[in-house]
Amino acid sequence: MNTNAIYRKLAEKDKKFLWHPFTQMQDYVAAAPIIIERGEGIKLQDVQGRSYYDGVSSIWLNVHGHCVPDIDRAIIEQLGRIAHSTLLGLSSVPAIHLAEKLVSIAPDGLCKVFYSDSGSEAVEIGIKIAYQYWQLKGEPSRSSFIAMTNAYHGDTIGATSVGGIDLFHETYHDLMFAVHRVPYPHAYRYDGTIEQCTNHCLNRLRMLLDMKQREIAGLIVEPMVQGAAGMIMMPPGFMAQLRSICDEHNILLLADEVATGVGRTGRWFACDHDGISPDIMMMAKGLTGGYLPLAATLTTEDVYNAFLGDYSERKTFFHGHSYTGNQLGCAAALANLKLIEDTRLVESVSEKSQLLHDLLEPLRDHPNVGDIRKLGMMTGIELVRDKAGKEAFDWDEKIGIQVCIRSTELGMILRPLGNVIIFMPPLASTVADLTAMTKILQQAIGDVLPS
Numbered sequence: 001m002n003t004n005a006i007y008r009k010l011a012e013k014d015k016k017f018l019w020h021p022f023t024q025m026q027d028y029v030a031a032a033p034i035i036i037e038r039g040e041g042i043k044l045q046d047v048q049g050r051s052y053y054d055g056v057s058s059i060w061l062n063v064h065g066h067c068v069p070d071i072d073r074a075i076i077e078q079l080g081r082i083a084h085s086t087l088l089g090l091s092s093v094p095a096i097h098l099a100e101k102l103v104s105i106a107p108d109g110l111c112k113v114f115y116s117d118s119g120s121e122a123v124e125i126g127i128k129i130a131y132q133y134w135q136l137k138g139e140p141s142r143s144s145f146i147a148m149t150n151a152y153h154g155d156t157i158g159a160t161s162v163g164g165i166d167l168f169h170e171t172y173h174d175l176m177f178a179v180h181r182v183p184y185p186h187a188y189r190y191d192g193t194i195e196q197c198t199n200h201c202l203n204r205l206r207m208l209l210d211m212k213q214r215e216i217a218g219l220i221v222e223p224m225v226q227g228a229a230g231m232i233m234m235p236p237g238f239m240a241q242l243r244s245i246c247d248e249h250n251i252l253l254l255a256d257e258v259a260t261g262v263g264r265t266g267r268w269f270a271c272d273h274d275g276i277s278p279d280i281m282m283m284a285k286g287l288t289g290g291y292l293p294l295a296a297t298l299t300t301e302d303v304y305n306a307f308l309g310d311y312s313e314r315k316t317f318f319h320g321h322s323y324t325g326n327q328l329g330c331a332a333a334l335a336n337l338k339l340i341e342d343t344r345l346v347e348s349v350s351e352k353s354q355l356l357h358d359l360l361e362p363l364r365d366h367p368n369v370g371d372i373r374k375l376g377m378m379t380g381i382e383l384v385r386d387k388a389g390k391e392a393f394d395w396d397e398k399i400g401i402q403v404c405i406r407s408t409e410l411g412m413i414l415r416p417l418g419n420v421i422i423f424m425p426p427l428a429s430t431v432a433d434l435t436a437m438t439k440i441l442q443q444a445i446g447d448v449l450p451s
């Protein structure tokens, strides 16, 4: 069979058997799917031999590119020993080494590692630990959570409950537990200065805590960057303020570093920008370099100690998944982290971030580019109908989708969030890669929205 015949067969079966995530299948089956067969460096290759830059790191996961010899080798070597054994009451070699490593790179004070398989699960675990913590501490009235507007913490029911994106979450309203909502600082959409925006958000949080302190278990937040909300960025110092407000009111701070962790923002963790430590921290996406599903929830000694007690006291954390701490995943993560250190990748992200800023500069003059938000390798370009009035395109105009379709035709995979074009190249992208990718980005926007 030639490649076209192979493609047609696969496309037919794709449409017949698969249900794709976050995808309107009616549109999907009407179009010609891209079917990826290989990866090489930061490019993906489809079954017809076309290649594309992986402009969103395969949904924010990829670190060193694809088919990385060191990670491949680590997985193969682990496979030669064992693929998986349970962590329920047993331990495993790579799970131990990885836990030690994660504690060494995590913000100070986080010293216990609980594994799971996805960011959503890491969040569920964080929520359940925080909830049970207060029961064990003899303050069971502290049973509710504060979450931020536009938050995204994953798609399971608990993670959805703390999420705040109506388009994704509203449908499940009756299934979710209630949370208190406070505003995340969104300078571009706030009518006032950054300082006023910051004060507004912090005051709302303080007011809520003054009234409800004794009912609150913790505050969950995406530090520095709200990814799925459209790359909304906190002003510097905001996380430090959240940390001190949580301390003043004696509530737990849960940092969802699923997207921002492992170097994506130019620091190991986004919390490091303000030099703060949360009580509970979730990480997932970049953990295995984009290879295998593995996530972790880290806690302080204080949180961990609350769960210790005589067996009969029932203080155990009764939670775990079949594949918790999968050995192949842990081996991949160890190789990923070692390679990050050997190549000084976190420092280089911080350096390349400045270059990326300059490369995106010409886009600022485009009449439909309202805002460019960037931290490390996380970028959001918000498209607007009218720059001065910041008027949004209607959702069903699909402007973001159109730009990403055009970008794919030009050789780079992108995926929008509404009117925000997300550009999140793998951390290992070189200066030449970034230059080529931003050119495509600029052309795709210009072709859909000629100025």
Ligand SMILES: *Cc1c(COP(=O)(O)O)cnc(C)c1O
Binding pocket: 117, 118, 119, 120, 121, 123, 152, 153, 154, 155, 222, 227, 228, 256, 257, 258, 259, 260, 284, 285
């Ligand atoms: C992606 C994401 C999640 C969910 O992670 P999954 O692995 O997709 O379940 C949670 N929080 C944040 C901030 C994310 O970006």
